[in-house]
Amino acid sequence: MPVAPPVAVRDRAVACTPNLPLKSLLSMSISRPFLWPAVAVFAGFSLLGGCGPQETGSVKPPGILITAEPVMSAPVETVEASVGQVESLVEPVVAAEVAGRVLTVEVEVGDTVRKGQPLVVLDSEDYRLRRGAARAEIGRLEALIGQQERLVARYETLAKSDFFAKNALDDAQAQLKALRSQLAAARTQLSEAERNLARGRVLAPVDAGVAARMVNEGDYVGVGTPLLRLSTDQLLRVTLPYPEALADVLRSGLPVRLRSPAVPDTVVEGTVTEIRPTVGMANRALLVLVDLPNPGGWKPGASVDGEVILDRRDQALLVPETAVVMRPAGPTVYLVEDDRARAVVVQTGVYQDGQVEILAGLEAGALVAVDGAGFLSDGAAVRVLDGGA
Structure with a gap:
């Protein structure tokens, strides 16, 4: 009986291995001719399933998906922040100028x-x-004095004759001078009495609010006894505490930005007026003072957020914070060049609004990896997400 021809697959290089079940089926078909059609079908499926094309080349692995942004040039400020307190620059203590009993507190x-x-x-x-x-x-x-003036006038007339003693005229003139001096002293006493009488009504020295009351009706007060403490919000002083370690960089005249929780949308700019020469014993803080007119809505005793601007650089290089990753060599940024990542060790400066200042290692306009930078290594293949560059 003739043997069935082998099955061939056109236009495909195949590597086929003998199939054990097929061999068994062929040996059985020798004695059973009716199995030949089944043998042919089974052989075809075996070749199609067990044989496949050989790979002639390797697939290029995909790059790491990242976003990228250029290095930006923008102004950068070195600031020191603090939370301080608003005080009234004009806060007089009203005291009694004369002694007396308090009749009423108005x-x-x-x-x-x-x-x-x-x-x-x-x-x-x-x-x-x-x-x-x-x-x-x-x-x-x-x-x-009127009587003495008339007496002196008579004596002066009599002194022109030889029958009047001149020393009597001298005595009368001396008494007139003394009376005039006594009159001047009496008038001074009257002025003092009127002044003290007016001081019995204690008046407000400035437009202000009453911050404290120290006396009650019926109290006897002496000269200089505090009666009331006033506070005006027209002129304010902001006190900002800073660590004593900043004593060498803080100085009068530095610009300051202030924000009050009472008016959070308003930024007030001023300058450092004074720096207290001593460090506080309780908090070891150096006090920075800023005097300014009330910008509106600020109250003495309220808190205030302050920033002293120590330095400003107009052409600083900035990259997003996520673009800087820590590596054993130091802070590292990955430049994107020809779909490859190149690691560059950089020197960082200040952090500002999600950006990092780069002091050395980069140039403006260079493309750096941002999202996904932490998964990169030097020379790694990258794929920049559309819209990320």
Whole structure:
């Protein structure tokens, strides 16, 4: 009986190996001719399933998917931030200028007062009596002076004759001079009594708010006793504490940016007015003072965020923070060149709004890997995401 021809696959190089079940089926077909059709079909499927094309070349591995951005040039500031407090630059303590008992307190804490408004009224009856006595003394002396002036005039007429002693005229003139001096002293006492009488009504020295009250009605106060403490928000002082380690870089005249939680959208610019020469014993802090007019809405005692600008560079090189990765050699940035990553060790500066200043190692305009930079190595194949460059 003839043997079935082998199956051939056109236009394909195949590497076929003998199939053990097929051999068994062929040996069985020798004695059973009716199995030849099944043998042919089985052989065809075996060749198609067991034989395949041989690979003649290797597939190029895909690059690491990244985003990339150019190195930017922009202004950079070196700043030191702090949280300070707003104080009133004008905060007078109103004290008693004369002694006396407190009759009334015209204001309460929190009240707003105008300049010249009465604050406290003291008992001034003693000064009223002294004013009356001074006025009476002035009247008496003026009468005596008038009489003495007439006497001196008569003596001067008599002195022209030889029958009048000249020393009597000299005595009368001396007494007139003394009375005039006494009159001047009496008038001074009257002015003092009137001034003290006016001081019995304590008036506000400036437009301000009442911050504290130290006396009550009925209290007896002496000269210099504090009565009230006023606070004005027209002129303010911002106090910013800084570590003593910054003493060498902080100085008067440096620009400052201030923000108040009361008006968060408003940035107020000023300059350092003064730096306290001593370090605080409690917090070991150096106090930076900034004096400025109230920009509106700021209150004494409130907190404030401050930034002292120590330095400014107008043409600094910046890359996103995610572009800088740490490697054993140091901070590293990967340049993207011809679909390859090239590692460059850089020197970093300040961090500002998600950007890092590059002090050395890069040039403006160079393309650097951003997202995915942490998975790169020097020479790695990369694929830049569309829109990432």
